Amino acid sequence: MTAPVRIGLIGTGIFASTSHVPAIHSIPERLTLTACANRTVEKAKHFATEAGLPESKIYSSLTELINDPEVDAIDALLPASFSASAVKEAVAAGKPIAIEKPIAANLELAREVVAVARSTDLPVAVLENFVFWNAIPEIKKLLPQIGKIVYFSHYCTAPFNTKSVYLATPWRLHPQHVGGYLSDGGVHQVALFTEVLGEVDTVSGMTTQVREQSGDVDSMTTTLKMKSGLMGTFTYTSAVSYPRINRLLIHGVSGTVAYDFANKTNSTITLYTDTDQAGTTKVVPADDHAGISAEFANFAEAVQKKDKSLLKVPAEKGFHHFAVICAAVESAKNGGTVVKVATP
């Protein structure tokens, strides 16, 4: 049995405590949280106490974390502007790294991440938990029953949450990453529908800023052409009001698949066909830690087997998710012109 990967975490903020620690602890056969680092060391100390790390394993920089010989791989939860330099430093030191989505703050930095990832045999993963959702294989299984697919609609709106802890994070209040919340949260949605339907070729979009606290545009609606030739629409905002609607509709010539995921622990897939017009609904089994346990298990397996080809979200895929949002933002700035999605 291979020993668990000893992981060193940098960026001991909200998501590290609420999601990474429980997910890492949920797969002890794959991962052991070994050390942490944060530029504000006080926060790292608090984090270490909660996560059960000794004081000797608290660092104030990525360099110190990487240089710990008991750290096999890095888990980076930094604002997107800092992920590219973290990847470069980890890879130069011979350590695999997983960075949180979005891959970078802009396309130039995103290309740097892909270039470094391509230059090494070390696994460089983009953490995109939506790719690991149980719903994806379930939806794919149903698609042959609706005939040729002609159109899809990914519609995702959420009420603005004035109490969200994320609103107060300085890097979200003054975003350096393209499209602010659109790339922060929107990449998850792109990850979801592209995992089912393939990559996007062109985007025509409109964006607007609804909330001052967003610091940038926070709402978008787009028309997409997929590389397969399929057409669709994608709407995303978390700056409006009730109801929350999270829905992927895929229409074929002889049926429709509807995935409703507003309630993450009780999401459903309904198959409508010419012979079952009322539709048959199936509840999707809840994802363990919102798919984060599965994404870490995937990263750990690639590290243990020293095989980066095992990664489900390598840098190129994270690049595509982000590039779709960049294309929408660029299109909107140019009055909705059709923009080809950038490649690395």
Ligand SMILES: NC(=O)c1ccc[n+]([C@@H]2O[C@H](COP(=O)([O-])OP(=O)(O)OC[C@H]3O[C@@H](n4cnc5c(N)ncnc54)[C@H](OP(=O)(O)O)[C@@H]3O)[C@@H](O)[C@H]2O)c1
């Ligand atoms: N997959 C998901 O669903 C999901 C959900 C939420 C967040 N995330 C991702 O997780 C990451 C962290 O988000 P969060 O919500 O936890 O934010 P957060 O609480 O603000 O944490 C950000 C962390 O980065 C550090 N940091 C900020 N600026 C830095 C700089 N210039 N140099 C070095 N460190 C810096 C902060 O250190 P200080 O303590 O010193 O400020 C803090 O530890 C982001 O990449 C975000 O996109 C993913």
